[in-house]
Amino acid sequence: xxxxxxxxxxxxxxxxxxxxxxxxxWSNRKQTSMLNTHSISEAVHLSDRVFVLGAKxxxxxxxxxxxxxxxxxxxxxxxxxxxEIVDHIGRRIxxxxx
Numbered sequence: 001x002x003x004x005x006x007x008x009x010x011x012x013x014x015x016x017x018x019x020x021x022x023x024x025x026w027s028n029r030k031q032t033s034m035l036n037t038h039s040i041s042e043a044v045h046l047s048d049r050v051f052v053l054g055a056k057x058x059x060x061x062x063x064x065x066x067x068x069x070x071x072x073x074x075x076x077x078x079x080x081x082x083x084e085i086v087d088h089i090g091r092r093i094x095x096x097x098x
Contacts, residue, residue: 001033007042016074019046023072040089044082045072052092062092 003022007015019042026033037043043050050064068081076082 001031003033003035005036005038008038015042020074022046027070040086041077041082044068044085044089045077050089052089054093064089 006022007018010018023046035043035046044066047066050066051060052062052064053059054061064085066085068076068079068085
């Protein structure tokens with residue numbers, strides 16, 4: 001299954017509900033999927049592996065294995081491990097935090 005920013009035009013409530021639905025579909029089908037998103041937290045929440053891309057021309061800067069347990073819940077986004085992965089990827093692409 002290929003998904004190119006499928007939830008980008010959704011508000012946060014609908015986006016979270018669609019994330020949960022996508023995880024449900026994946027757990028039932030166990031089908032290989034590729035998701036393109038600009039949301040680091042969405043990528044970490046939905047993925048087993050994140051390919052961090054650099055600026056144009058795009059190249060893979062790093063491959064990050066997401067070692068969070070499966071059954072992913074919305075509450076997991078507040079865990080220390082989740083936040084550390086999101087922070088690591090953000091810093092890798094040059095995001096600065098205040």
